[in-house]
Amino acid sequence: MSAVTTSGRDQIVVALDAMGGDTAPQEQVKGALDASGPETKVLLVGDEPRVRAEVERQVGHVPPHIDFFHAPQTVSSHEAGATAVREKPDSSIAQVCRLVGQGEAHGAVSAGHTGAMLAAATLNMRRVPGVIRPAIAVVVPSARGPVVLLDAGASAEARAEYYPQFALMGRLFARDVLGIPEPTVGLLSIGEEELRGNEAVQAAHALLRDTPGFVGNVEGRDINAGLADVVVTDGFTGNVVLKALEGAASYLMTEVRAAVTRTTRARIGALLVRPALRGMRDKIDPEVYGGAYLLGVRGLCVITHGNASSEGLGNAVRLAAQGAREDLIGHFAAALGSERVPSA
């Protein structure tokens, strides 16, 4: 395959891990068929004979904007991500990242596990020039629309100097990929004035003052309230919060279901409200909203949920293509490469 560029109307190439996740390769193939077209080619990466057979089973032929890349190994969700990726260089999850790293695709999408994707991206892609630390961004639903939360787990340690870069990357992502014109940025902290946050967060606050769109500290409850379009935090806090929100959504839906089946009267009512409540979970659960985006490496990496449907996977491919088309990576480089690294 020839090298690809992101300028003009050239076709965008997205490498999709056809073997990652619980629903592979069926939903992966369906999602690829839905999202591919003259503007976006999808490269299905996995056990080629099996993936090709699935394409033919679904549509009877191989459409023009679908291609294959043979990766015979797979990484399961039970394996240790970093180890598995090192030991299986021919795994589909390692190869989608290598294809981007070598300029043969613009973006990588997998429903496999986040740790493996993070390891594969770190190993096989380069960082965008100027980026100190890649970050995992997740799109969380809120009362005022999608909110970008980062870092959701790429780095476990908090360093003040990471935050301005997280803010800039999150902002460009919100603008280029989610289409929010002038995204606001909040720093996740705690509210009581006695406890304005730990040392790293207080230092980060000082460094963020000059960041465009910075609105100051936000609290945990402000995430779902949508008080800022982009919420920056360290990878430990971000990961804990993201998973707490997922857990809350799951628990709440279980409780709602239990409540509406407790009495006959409620059960009848439940039948009537069910269509309205369908899709609620997709709306409130960050896990199924849009997946996780690894920002700061050369190419947009999207990690969707392991149970992702063809719709979710198609959407992830579209978002990766959208990022490439808007030249998100170029914008990161321009914003961060020229930036003086702030002192902590």
Place this chain on the structure above:
Amino acid sequence: MSAVTTSGRDQIVVALDAMGGDTAPQEQVKGALDASGPETKVLLVGDEPRVRAEVERQVGHVPPHIDFFHAPQTVSSHEAGATAVREKPDSSIAQVCRLVGQGEAHGAVSAGHTGAMLAAATLNMRRVPGVIRPAIAVVVPSARGPVVLLDAGASAEARAEYYPQFALMGRLFARDVLGIPEPTVGLLSIGEEELRGNEAVQAAHALLRDTPGFVGNVEGRDINAGLADVVVTDGFTGNVVLKALEGAASYLMTEVRAAVTRTTRARIGALLVRPALRGMRDKIDPEVYGGAYLLGVRGLCVITHGNASSEGLGNAVRLAAQGAREDLIGHFAAALGSERVPSA
């Protein structure tokens, strides 16, 4: 008032801030009337003429297990907690803590603001001997019953040596106050093996190994799943997570309401499910579950939500009394005073 002891069948005295919160003094007085009795005296702390008039308005006389302590000043929710408490030593929130600090009450309850209560307790009570850091414990609902999360914001910095004490205090609180016989303890961390948590959490894990009931790391989503009865974390993460869970509960209930009023069919169904869904919010929202408990000072401090009803306030008084009756403070001292302070 004579000094009180916690042994035997002596009457427990709970100092209730009659002026704190949005519903004062009406709900405070009603809660005090409900929760007081031969075993528990409630000392209503606030503007005595006003509070006394409210008692007489509600029941026509002053019942035997109700008493008053005049505190003419109040701290509003808009004030900076620590400053307000220093400047208003005669405020009801400062006085409930001073009464406990001076041995005139066993526990303090307020629906005023957490920061002020924390400042008042730090200023006016002593620490339990052996306690390095007091912690705020909150009771969060889960699929398997109440879960104690601490620290929810007393200390912003994470130090490994705090965690074993948080674990011991959380465990004794779960046993003595919530009645969980052998509480399990989890350390809040992140799952991917690449990112087993930040340095403080990894050091804490090593120190927690000998803690009774320790089940290892738990993730954000395990809180609402109830994987451990007690979840220990640093005050920054705990505060962010608690508020994120509150925000999620509030957002979800709003979305459910919006969904079930969108169509006529759903609106009819909603009328039928409404009784079943009533109380859902109390069940899922940590904010209204039980309030926040300041552990590690000499007396149980309970901070209920600003909108707390008489039921919530009465329950907070009962829980404070229950802690005193079970000699929670004595158990803290016995468990922590004898304990070698682990090196970090």
